[in-house]
Amino acid sequence: MTESPRSSVGAGPEQTPDGTVRPPDSDPAELLASVGASWLWTLGSALVTLVPGILILVWPHETLHVLAVIIGLYLLLTGVFRFVAAFSRQAHGERFTRVLLALLFVLAGVLCLRHPLQTIAALSLIVGVTWLVSGMLTLYTALSFKDLPHRGVVFGAGALGVAAGIVVLALPSQSAVVLTRLLGLWLVLLGLMELVLALALRSAIRRTG
Numbered sequence: 001m002t003e004s005p006r007s008s009v010g011a012g013p014e015q016t017p018d019g020t021v022r023p024p025d026s027d028p029a030e031l032l033a034s035v036g037a038s039w040l041w042t043l044g045s046a047l048v049t050l051v052p053g054i055l056i057l058v059w060p061h062e063t064l065h066v067l068a069v070i071i072g073l074y075l076l077l078t079g080v081f082r083f084v085a086a087f088s089r090q091a092h093g094e095r096f097t098r099v100l101l102a103l104l105f106v107l108a109g110v111l112c113l114r115h116p117l118q119t120i121a122a123l124s125l126i127v128g129v130t131w132l133v134s135g136m137l138t139l140y141t142a143l144s145f146k147d148l149p150h151r152g153v154v155f156g157a158g159a160l161g162v163a164a165g166i167v168v169l170a171l172p173s174q175s176a177v178v179l180t181r182l183l184g185l186w187l188v189l190l191g192l193m194e195l196v197l198a199l200a201l202r203s204a205i206r207r208t209g
Contacts, residue, residue: 039202045081046194048074053187060180067180068112068123074187075130076109101137104130120179127183128169135161150200157193164190 052074056067079102086098108130112123138158142151164186171179 039198039205042198042201046191046198048077049187049194050191053184053191056180056184071127072109072112075105079105101134124168124179128165131161132165135165153197160189
């Protein structure tokens with residue numbers, strides 16, 4: 001869903017109003033756009049989702065505190081990845097909305113990492129709302145932009161996020177083991193979807209040269 005940074009053949013270094021030469025990548029917005037357009041950045045986002053899911057499935061009987069830390073780190077890092085990706089030149093949709101969504105992930109991650117978070121109900125509420133809102137906005141993007149690259153994959157990721165949010169919110173809060181396994185499963189599935197998107201993006205970038 002991103003494209004490689006634009007380049008102008010034969011163009012000289014950019015100059016500032018005072019006549020000094022500024023390197024092309026010195027603009028923070030340009031730097032964020034370049035990083036966010038990289039398929040490796042999308043791959044990193046996929047791994048940030050996939051690895052916590054595997055950890056949760058491998059150790060489903062860890063304490064709630066450990067689970068909250070893993071989920072909190074996942075949400076926090078995902079927010080950072082989404083924030084940078086929002087500045088990609090080919091980011092479809094309103095950048096303001098994407099930045100708000102990234103801040104939602106960061107806020108949810110901070111709440112999960114807070115020490116007072118000691119109930120399954122609180123953890124499921126935070127994760128469920130975050131996934132539900134994220135999935136709805138992703139679905140909106142997939143439906144609104146007809147020329148969206150890999151639109152089917154994006155739509156599938158959005159639908160999966162909405163389903164995950166609804167199921168987690170509807171799950172009885174008394175079943176800690178069930179919630180743990182469900183969170184791990186959804187994270188693995190979401191991570192795999194992002195991994196497919198990253199590989200498709202790499203293929204598209206190679207085709208365009």
